[in-house]
Amino acid sequence: MNVPQRVLFITRKWPPAIGGMETYAVKLSSELATRTRLEVRALPGKTSGAPPGLLRLLCFMAGSIVVLLRKRMDVIHLGDLVMWPLALVARLKGSSQRIVMTAYGLDLVFGRRRGILPWLYGRYLALGVRLVGRSVRIIAISGPTACLCKEAGFTDVTVVTLGVDVAPRAFSDPRHGEPFILFVGRLVKRKGAAWFANEVMPLLPGNLRLVVVGKCWDRNELDVLRDSPRIEYREFVSSEELLALRSSALVVIMPNIPSGGVDVEGFGLTALEAAADGGVLLASGIEGIVDAVIDHTTGFLLPAGDAVRWAEKIEEIRTWSQERRTAFIRGAREVIVSLYSWRVVAERTLEAYRSGS
Structure with missing residues (x-):
């Protein structure tokens, strides 16, 4: 098989922030690094465990645009749908590199909530679908998430579930002690x-x-x-x-x-x-x-x-x-x-x- 030789993984979810997306980014990149020539560009979270603020995110996105314009990779993998403008930059660059984004579920339905922020996000995501929805591959973390992707307008969607570490364990008997x-x-x-x-x-x-x-x-x-x-x-x-x-x-x-x-x-x-x-x-x-x-x-x-x-x-x-x-x-x-x-x-x-x- 022809394994991609050069993969650029860009994520705004990274420790010390805590969450499922951060776990996905760290664990997946660690495994990919043993199989391909991987470069990770990540935005670390706050020491409190919270994600970075808006200003840091905007600076990270701007710096990522510069990296995309300078580098030539086989695959550009964006960590979530919020980062779709980077897919547009990579596509406008005109190279043959594959562009991939991971979708989780909430990033597809948040715009359905009430309030100005969800409304703005919904318009933001809809714009992304119009501009890159037919030119990127979406990796959905489940079948239901894949259905949401297609409902949103993305056309090239595949499912790759999340993973977990499995280490040797001793098995307890819950009948001992207070259940x-x-x-x-x-x-x-x-x-x-x-x-x-x-x-x-x-x-x-x-x-x-x-x-x-x-x-x-x-x-x-x-x-x-x-x-x-x-x-x-x-x-x-x-x-x-x-x-x-x-x-x-x-x-x-x-x-x-x-x-x-x-x-x-x-x-x-x-x-x-x-x-x-x-x-x-x-x-x-x-x-x-x-x-x-x-x-x-x-x-x-x-x-x-x-x-x-x-x-x-x-x-x-x-x-x-x-x-x-x-x-x-x-x-x-x-x-x-x-x-x-x-x-x-x-x-x-x-x-x-x-x-x-």
């Missing part, structure tokens, strides 16, 4: 933490606790969680603590509920991380989560908003023997290694560079 359910994610309505607390927890035995880990983005969600003595909220835990929580929880939940099209779970990286860390995952079978969970193999997909089904499944898993639980976790991790490791993601990304129109 608990784990939720990890931002506290926003569509993630479903408050829904689960209100609708599912009352259907479960009183000795089951819910541990919630994640930053509060919606005060109403946090207020619901703090109203119940069976719920323990932790805004932040270390990576070592998170691993221990996932592997020792009875189940790890992603009880997402539909948002009416103004927000979306582009893939559901938390689902992969939970299974890779030795957790038994229960997730809503909606949006990009369906590409992150292989039902009954790496986790279980349940109807969004069906509290009875969720409670029944949790009760079923409580009856598992430790042998059955260990076998399920081992099987899930083996599948994740074969389908979702960053090595596999890098190979599929390289194929996306080569194939297509």
Whole structure:
């Protein structure tokens, strides 16, 4: 195969900023660097973990334009759709290089929200579709995200999911100690933490606790969680603590509920991380989560908003023997290694560079 010899990866999402896009940029570029002649141009975030401000972003974009005009590469890979003006510059340069952009989901639906900023972003993205929508290849992180890309007007779209690290793990028995359910994610309505607390927890035995880990983005969600003595909220835990929580929880939940099209779970990286860390995952079978969970193999997909089904499944898993639980976790991790490791993601990304129109 003809592997691209020169790849320029430009991203505005980079540590010390914290998030799924930053993880994607670092992990993918690390794997690509072992397979091709990769040059990374990245905009680091703030030491607080927040993304860079607008002024730094504009300066970064301006500097990237200069780099694009000077360099001759086989592939230009832009980290997200916000950076489409760089695709226009690369295309106007008139070379034969392939131009690729990654799409996540929220970058396609943010313009549907109310307010002046979403309205402006929607017009900005629509302009990008008109100017570069037929001349770039889009790498969507899930099938549902690919559908959103095509709805927006992009014509050349392929799917390459996100990846996860899978290291050797010991398997805990959640029957030892006080049993608990784990939720990890931002506290926003569509993630479903408050829904689960209100609708599912009352259907479960009183000795089951819910541990919630994640930053509060919606005060109403946090207020619901703090109203119940069976719920323990932790805004932040270390990576070592998170691993221990996932592997020792009875189940790890992603009880997402539909948002009416103004927000979306582009893939559901938390689902992969939970299974890779030795957790038994229960997730809503909606949006990009369906590409992150292989039902009954790496986790279980349940109807969004069906509290009875969720409670029944949790009760079923409580009856598992430790042998059955260990076998399920081992099987899930083996599948994740074969389908979702960053090595596999890098190979599929390289194929996306080569194939297509």
